[in-house]
Amino acid sequence: MKTLFEKIGGSDAVNTAVEIFYRKMLTDERVNYFFDNTDMDKQIAKQKSFLTMVFGGPNNYTGKDMREGHKHLVARGLNDEHVDIVIEHLGGTLKELGVADDEINQVAELANSVRDDVLNR
Amino acid sequence: MPSLTYKGRTFTLQDQQSILEGLENQGEVIPNSCRSGLCQSCLMHAVSGTPTSISQQGLKETLISQNYFLACKCIPTEDLDVSLPSDSAVSIQTTVLGKELLAKDVLCLRLLPQETFSCNAGQYINVVKDDLIRSYSVANLPDADGYLELHIKRLPEGRMSNWLHDSIAIHDPVTIRGPAGNCFYNAIHDRNFPIVLAGTGTGLAPLEGIVTDALDKGHDGEITLIHGAMNKSGIYHEEKLIKMADFHHQFTYIQSLMESADPANSDLNAEVRSVLENLDLSRVKVYLCGSPALVNKLKTRVFLQGVPSYNIFSDPFITATTADWDVFPRNS
Numbered sequence: 238m239k240t241l242f243e244k245i246g247g248s249d250a251v252n253t254a255v256e257i258f259y260r261k262m263l264t265d266e267r268v269n270y271f272f273d274n275t276d277m278d279k280q281i282a283k284q285k286s287f288l289t290m291v292f293g294g295p296n297n298y299t300g301k302d303m304r305e306g307h308k309h310l311v312a313r314g315l316n317d318e319h320v321d322i323v324i325e326h327l328g329g330t331l332k333e334l335g336v337a338d339d340e341i342n343q344v345a346e347l348a349n350s351v352r353d354d355v356l357n358r
Numbered sequence: 359m360p361s362l363t364y365k366g367r368t369f370t371l372q373d374q375q376s377i378l379e380g381l382e383n384q385g386e387v388i389p390n391s392c393r394s395g396l397c398q399s400c401l402m403h404a405v406s407g408t409p410t411s412i413s414q415q416g417l418k419e420t421l422i423s424q425n426y427f428l429a430c431k432c433i434p435t436e437d438l439d440v441s442l443p444s445d446s447a448v449s450i451q452t453t454v455l456g457k458e459l460l461a462k463d464v465l466c467l468r469l470l471p472q473e474t475f476s477c478n479a480g481q482y483i484n485v486v487k488d489d490l491i492r493s494y495s496v497a498n499l500p501d502a503d504g505y506l507e508l509h510i511k512r513l514p515e516g517r518m519s520n521w522l523h524d525s526i527a528i529h530d531p532v533t534i535r536g537p538a539g540n541c542f543y544n545a546i547h548d549r550n551f552p553i554v555l556a557g558t559g560t561g562l563a564p565l566e567g568i569v570t571d572a573l574d575k576g577h578d579g580e581i582t583l584i585h586g587a588m589n590k591s592g593i594y595h596e597e598k599l600i601k602m603a604d605f606h607h608q609f610t611y612i613q614s615l616m617e618s619a620d621p622a623n624s625d626l627n628a629e630v631r632s633v634l635e636n637l638d639l640s641r642v643k644v645y646l647c648g649s650p651a652l653v654n655k656l657k658t659r660v661f662l663q664g665v666p667s668y669n670i671f672s673d674p675f676i677t678a679t680t681a682d683w684d685v686f687p688r689n690s
Contacts, residue, residue, distance in 0.1 A: 248395060252416060256666055263662055277657045281667050282398050285416075295394040 241340055242294030248285075251292065254330050255284050261326040268322050271310055291327065291347045303354035311357045320355060324348050363439040371433075377402065377413075377440060378429035388429055388442070395431035402429045407438035420540035420671070443538070449486060450475055454530045455505050460594035463512040464560060465523050469532055470505045477501070479567025480542035480645070483508075484535040485518060492518040495564035495647070496537065499571055506534075509563035509594075539564075541645060541671045543571040550579040551641040556630050556656060558586040561648030566595060568645055573606050581606075582633050586614040586626040586648070626652070627659060639664040646672040 242251075259281060263269050272280065283306075290296040307315060324345050331341045359370045362380055371380040378400050381388050390400040395415060409427035417426060426443070452469035460466045477483065477500045482493045485508075498507035512519045526532065541564055545551075553572060555565040562585050569583055587593050592615075599611040612633075614626045634642065644660050646653045653672050661667055 248415060252668075259667075260662060263658060272658075274654070276654065277661060277667065277670075286394075289394060 240293035241336070241343065242289060242292040244340075245292065245334065245336060247294070248289070250334070251285050251288050251294070254288050254334060255281055257333055258288065258326055258330040259284055261329060262323070265322060265326070268319055271313065271315065271319070288327075290351075291344050293343075293347065298351070300351070300354040303351050304357050307355045308357060315356065317352070317356065320348075320352050360434045361437045362434065363437075364441070374433060376430055377432045377434065377438070381429065390430055393430045395428050398428060400429040401426055401443060402432075402440050403427075403443050405439045405441055407434070407436050409438065410435060419546055420542060420544045423544060423546070424540075449533050449535050452506070452532050452534055454526055454528050454532060456528065457526075460509060462591050464594055465510040465512070465519075467508045467510055467522060468505050469508065469534065471500075471534075475500065475506075477506070477537035478542035479571040480564040481537040481539040482564070483537050485522070486533040486535060487518060487521060490518050491535070495539075495541075495560075495567065497563035497567045499567070499574060502574070507563075509560040511560045541568070541647065543568045543575065543577070545572075545575065545577065549575065549577045551643060552580045552582075552637040553577070553643050553645070554582050554584075554630065554633055554637070555645040555647075556584040556586065556626060557645075557647035558626065558652055559592060559648060561646075561653075562595065564647050565645060566599070569602070569609065573602070573609060578608055580608055580610070580637065582610045582612065584612045584614055584626065584629050584633065586616070586629075586652075589615055589617040627656065630656060630660065631663060634660065634663055634665070640666070642669065644670045646670070 245254075259277075263272060286296060286298065290298045327344060327348060328341050331344060336344075359373065361368050361370050362377060364381060364384075364386065367384075369380070369384060371377070372383075375383075378388055378390055378393065388400055388402070393400075395413070398416070401417075401421075404425040404427060409425060409432050413427040413429075413432035414422045415428075415431070417428070429440075432438075451472040453472065454467065455470040456466075456468040458466045477496055479496055479499050482495045483506065484491045484493050494508040494510060496506055497509055498505075500506045510519055510522050512523045543553075553568075555568060557565050565583055565585075569581055572581060583599065585593060585599075593613055596613070603609050603611045612629060614629045616625075630644075634644075642665055644665055646656050646660070657670055657672055660670055
């Protein structure tokens, strides 16, 4: 069976999606302060890996990476509410790209599966 | 099977093996993360041979044109000699050709390479003095001019900048490395896209170089250069840029002074925004240079205004933020 990553067009689609997704994150005042001092190019590269993972594409994201990568944000107050917002914007991005609802739900499920690692629980 | 050369050693890759896997099998440590062509942490440089186009997907045009590629996605179809990006840095001897003060605390330094040296305007070179290494952007067209022009701001505790300002004289030797950086004019498909360049202080150096290069190559899209400074004393090359704007109808030069009496041009962010409002955001290329804090903010704003991230160019080193001038890797 084709993964969503393949269905939506592989890494080209990820490149398009990240532009939409990162704009949504940066304009949302509930989360954009986490990005205040980040380098945009590096952030976009990280988000491409993240989107590839939640679209079921090839990746080697590990729970350990997720924990390490978000430790400093958890210390700054990153919590469940923020993870919900990420999933919300993921859904919005995919909707804009014409992805069907049940596939958006699959993506949300995959994103949800790393919640505890992200929040270092 | 094509052969691969790394650090002077040549070996043969296995069938369908990527360069990253091949090098790892040889016991080499290559930075990497996603291993699927996205995170770009396994970026490498083909010193000779052409990497596959698949291994260059998602890279900025300027990197592609210099034969950079992603090791995890590169199953080579021909022999390649590769290096990590920093390995390409080699030292080159130059002598001082000229020194002149452009503004209070800004020195124009012209260096004459003693060997073949090729570089794009807007890239940077490293000046090496004993254990000190500092990056400076190239403000002219070295390939055409035969020399390099650097703009050097004197920093209060800057050991390198004070040495360059006060101690070196005409004909003195200066060691450089490079060039590096992907903040330069690049037109693969056409020459009529709009260009917006904004920077403060000696951030003008690379931007001026890029404008000169674009005009020299016959770019006919609109080019707007915005130079920001605290006040008039931070502005330099005014006359030169006004003349260029008079001569080239497609080029506009704007000053943005924070202490200006006219609030309309006292805000660099607002200036950039209003220039972009009149342009095709899907095609415009934006170049940003200056202090890390400013560049980071501007980059995000320009992106949010609708410019795709791959059309926003700024020097990667410029964002290495630190308040300690002695370890600050970039002075102009």
